[in-house]
Amino acid sequence: MDFIIILQAGVATGTVLLFATIGEIFSERAGVLNLGVEGMMLIGAMSAFSTTIATGNPWLGLLVAMFAAGLISQVHAFITITLHADQVVSGLALTFLGTGISLVLGEGLSKAGTVSLLPNLSIPLLSQIPLLGPIFFARQSILVYIGYLMIPLAWYYINRTRPGLHLRAVGEYPSAADALGINVFRMRYFYVFVGGMLAGLAGATISLAVAPGWFSELTTAGQGWIAIGLVIFAQWDPVRAAVGSYAFGALRRLILDIQGPLTLLGFDNPFYYNPYWGFFLQMLPYAFTVIVLVIGSREAIRKRLGAPAALGNPYIRGERGL
Amino acid sequence: MATSNQTTLPPVVTMSGIVKRFPGVLANDHVDFDLMRGEIHALLGENGAGKSTLMNVLAGLYRPDAGVIQVNGKTVNLSSPRDAIKAGIGMVHQHFMLVPSQTVTENVLLGLDEPRFLMRLSEYDDKIAELGKQYGLDVDPRAKVWQLSVGEQQRVELLKMLYRGAQVLIMDEPTAVLAPQEIDDLFETLRSMTAQGKSIIFISHKLNEVAAIADRITVLRRGKVTANGLPAKGVTTQELARQMVGREVVFRVEKKPAKPGEVVLDVRDVYAENDKGLPALRGLSLNVRAGEIVGVAGVAGNGQRELSQVICGLRNATQGEVALTGELVSNRPTLYGIQRGMAYVPEDRTHVGSSPNLSVTDNVIMKKYRKPPISHGGLLDMNEAGRFAKELKEAYDIIVPSVDTPVRLLSGGNLQRVILAREISGEPAFMVAVQPTRGLDVGAIEGVHRLLLVQREAGSGVLLISEELEELFSLSDRLYVIYEGRIMGEIQLGMEEPSDEIVEKIGLMMTGTPLDKIEKEAAA
Numbered sequence: 128m129d130f131i132i133i134l135q136a137g138v139a140t141g142t143v144l145l146f147a148t149i150g151e152i153f154s155e156r157a158g159v160l161n162l163g164v165e166g167m168m169l170i171g172a173m174s175a176f177s178t179t180i181a182t183g184n185p186w187l188g189l190l191v192a193m194f195a196a197g198l199i200s201q202v203h204a205f206i207t208i209t210l211h212a213d214q215v216v217s218g219l220a221l222t223f224l225g226t227g228i229s230l231v232l233g234e235g236l237s238k239a240g241t242v243s244l245l246p247n248l249s250i251p252l253l254s255q256i257p258l259l260g261p262i263f264f265a266r267q268s269i270l271v272y273i274g275y276l277m278i279p280l281a282w283y284y285i286n287r288t289r290p291g292l293h294l295r296a297v298g299e300y301p302s303a304a305d306a307l308g309i310n311v312f313r314m315r316y317f318y319v320f321v322g323g324m325l326a327g328l329a330g331a332t333i334s335l336a337v338a339p340g341w342f343s344e345l346t347t348a349g350q351g352w353i354a355i356g357l358v359i360f361a362q363w364d365p366v367r368a369a370v371g372s373y374a375f376g377a378l379r380r381l382i383l384d385i386q387g388p389l390t391l392l393g394f395d396n397p398f399y400y401n402p403y404w405g406f407f408l409q410m411l412p413y414a415f416t417v418i419v420l421v422i423g424s425r426e427a428i429r430k431r432l433g434a435p436a437a438l439g440n441p442y443i444r445g446e447r448g449l
Numbered sequence: 450m451a452t453s454n455q456t457t458l459p460p461v462v463t464m465s466g467i468v469k470r471f472p473g474v475l476a477n478d479h480v481d482f483d484l485m486r487g488e489i490h491a492l493l494g495e496n497g498a499g500k501s502t503l504m505n506v507l508a509g510l511y512r513p514d515a516g517v518i519q520v521n522g523k524t525v526n527l528s529s530p531r532d533a534i535k536a537g538i539g540m541v542h543q544h545f546m547l548v549p550s551q552t553v554t555e556n557v558l559l560g561l562d563e564p565r566f567l568m569r570l571s572e573y574d575d576k577i578a579e580l581g582k583q584y585g586l587d588v589d590p591r592a593k594v595w596q597l598s599v600g601e602q603q604r605v606e607l608l609k610m611l612y613r614g615a616q617v618l619i620m621d622e623p624t625a626v627l628a629p630q631e632i633d634d635l636f637e638t639l640r641s642m643t644a645q646g647k648s649i650i651f652i653s654h655k656l657n658e659v660a661a662i663a664d665r666i667t668v669l670r671r672g673k674v675t676a677n678g679l680p681a682k683g684v685t686t687q688e689l690a691r692q693m694v695g696r697e698v699v700f701r702v703e704k705k706p707a708k709p710g711e712v713v714l715d716v717r718d719v720y721a722e723n724d725k726g727l728p729a730l731r732g733l734s735l736n737v738r739a740g741e742i743v744g745v746a747g748v749a750g751n752g753q754r755e756l757s758q759v760i761c762g763l764r765n766a767t768q769g770e771v772a773l774t775g776e777l778v779s780n781r782p783t784l785y786g787i788q789r790g791m792a793y794v795p796e797d798r799t800h801v802g803s804s805p806n807l808s809v810t811d812n813v814i815m816k817k818y819r820k821p822p823i824s825h826g827g828l829l830d831m832n833e834a835g836r837f838a839k840e841l842k843e844a845y846d847i848i849v850p851s852v853d854t855p856v857r858l859l860s861g862g863n864l865q866r867v868i869l870a871r872e873i874s875g876e877p878a879f880m881v882a883v884q885p886t887r888g889l890d891v892g893a894i895e896g897v898h899r900l901l902l903v904q905r906e907a908g909s910g911v912l913l914i915s916e917e918l919e920e921l922f923s924l925s926d927r928l929y930v931i932y933e934g935r936i937m938g939e940i941q942l943g944m945e946e947p948s949d950e951i952v953e954k955i956g957l958m959m960t961g962t963p964l965d966k967i968e969k970e971a972a973a
Contacts (some may be wrong), residue, residue, distance in 0.1 A: 287568055288567055288568060289558075290566070292568065295548070296548045296551065299549065300546070300547070300548045303546035306530055308560050
């Protein structure tokens with residue numbers, strides 16, 4: 128087992144989680160919880176792959192994936208923002224809807240053969256840095272580098288720009304924002320769309336770069352749920368989200384790779400000889416997600432972690448009676 | 450003081466003939482109002498008099514049904530808060546509109562077009578600190594709003610409006626949330642702002658404050674102006690109280706003289722907090738005897754709600770105690786009081802007083818289902834329950850197709866009769882009724898009044914908490930006036946209509962003058 132290779136692959140896997148997590152952070156910072164990440168990612172993965180097969184252009188596949196997932200996110204936006212329905216229920220429904228659509232439209236795609244993928248590159252000087260260079264900057268997909276850029280940009284946008292200030296206000300105290308002329312509804316629709324686009328990008332990152340191909344719902348294998356857990360773990364902050372995403376990406380790779388060799392540190396590898404141990408390992412990231420979500424569902428803890436105060440609450444405007 | 454050069458300038462704001470209707474209510478009935486440059490103009494009136502409605506019209510939140518608004522002599526159309534701010538009018542709401550997790554500077558900049566994209570907060574921090582210094586609004590621009598005291602948060606609201614270039618500031622009950630020291634600071638700030646040419650509208654129902662701060666006073670009662678722009682100098686608080694409370698024809702209800710018996714409810718030196726953890730009751734004592742109706746008068750939000758909740762056990766008293774027929778009931782489960790003869794007619798009849806989706810039957814047996822004849826050994830006898838409900842339906846004139854109808858389909862008057870039927874049929878020793886006729890039409894009001902008087906004849910004690918003075922005058926044998934969680938005084942009411950002198954006293958007590966002080970001044 129070569130740890131450099133595991134970590135290198137972990138960064139690539141982590142990029143999937145990174146896009147999905149940052150997307151969900153945008154949506155939740157505006158006050159809309161979207162549990163449909165898994166469904167939107169599947170839509171993205173499927174449409175990216177099928178577009179690329181049809182046109183031979185992976186960049187076009189990427190764009191279509193983002194647009195398609197953004198579009199399906201607007202179903203959730205309409206139901207929760209305009210119709211004031213429960214965000215949890217609508218988000219779950221969106222996951223089923225996205226999964227169903229992508230399975231139907233993706234039928235047969237898994238046998239469709241190979242496609243031209245997005246390019247891998249090494250960064251000249253940076254890849255020479257010992258240890259870090261090969262992990263982060265050698266032979267990585269271009270999407271991984273886009274991920275690196277997105278971390279500071281997302282942080283800066285949220286914390287240091289005017290639209291970011293408005294985004295935070297809408298998620299924290301929408302009536303205050305409304306009183307100052309900010310269109311709360313439009314902002315929420317927009318950031319749910321951004322969240323959808325980034326989930327679509329996450330899906331496309333799988334099917335065009337990290338694990339190319341379409342393997343129906345196993346393409347994402349629950350990573351959308353991990354992303355939702357990571358948002359809480361990251362306390363709605365893009366930089367912390369990056370740390371969590373790469374750590375989880377590396378963990379996923381480690382769990383896969385640890386089941387390969389016959390011996391481990393000179394002993395017989397228990398994960399090789401006993402598949403149940405392997406299943407146990409594979410369960411861990413999801414167990415973690417469940418635990419984070421359960422803990423994070425407690426009001427007091429969410430407040431302590433810095434959850435947007437209006438997260439989950441529909442904004443209803445109206446003249447008072449008197 | 451209105452000097453001659455001030456009067457030659459046109460008013461900053463003129464509102465003429467403003468009409469605003471809400472379903473079933475005429476909140477503003479052809480109201481005229483004008484504001485001069487550099488003055489503090491107080492808008493005085495009871496709750497529901499239409500003050501906030503009028504100012505929400507000026508702040509662009511409500512659109513008037515009729516009337517004209519002029520700013521600096523030009524007619525304007527204010528259809529959103531943005532328009533109002535553009536016209537130089539800013540409103541500081543009673544409930545602050547601030548984002549707690551953001552800094553003062555971020556809150557001030559929120560919603561502005563400037564800066565376009567990137568925000569160098571430190572530059573703006575300095576700007577805002579300077580603006581604060583100019584008007585005596587001392588607050589750290591880098592502090593997060595949740596770290597600030599209520600008084601400081603109010604300053605941030607003012608800064609927000611000043612930063613937007615507001616010339617006219619509307620303060621909606623600005624002192625309601627402040628401590629006395631903070632009120633002094635606020636008044637100083639307001640004076641410094643008027644000295645620099647700003648104009649201020651000060652909404653209040655507290656006479657003393659208005660007398661202390663205002664240059665001119667306009668009084669509203671039931672949506673109409675009763676005094677327009679009176680100079681504050683030379684007007685007595687007595688006169689203002691009369692203008693505000695008004696003398697209406699009291700609708701007399703037939704009632705026999707009271708035969709008060711033993712004390713059934715004794716509230717002794719009770720302290721309690723409101724939902725926000727702020728003091729709501731501060732050493733309040735009162736008592737109710739068997740066979741009398743005792744009224745509690747006061748402007749809304751002075752602790753009435755908390756008082757009723759402490760009495761029936763829905764809220765804990767932090768100090769003091771409540772005794773029902775000699776037994777301690779405060780800080781005990783509600784059932785404890787109910788079993789000892791407590792009845793409660795709450796203010797919120799649709800959610801506290803009843804369960805909207807349950808039938809009339811289910812609602813009327815709520816205090817009876819534990820015992821025979823309604824239940825036997827833990828099983829409900831629905832036949833018996835239905836029979837009981839039908840009995841009450843006849844006896845209390847509840848108009849409903851069937852006792853199985855969910856009560857959410859009932860009109861307000863019928864629902865109140867369901868609640869009263871349930872409470873009275875338990876033959877309580879004592880009943881507390883909060884705003885029992887709010888939102889009811891005249892016929893239904895009469896019915897509720899009659900039922901309360903029946904209770905009194907039956908020898909039960911009734912505590913009637915109401916904001917309707919007429920209702921209190923026509924039903925009560927005695928009257929307490931509550932102000933900021935304390936009793937300002939107690940008035941004996943006879944069988945006749947109370948005299949002007951008594952009404953005036955009550956008005957003064959409702960705005961914070963204790964009875965002994967009023968009597969001392971009258972004697973002097």
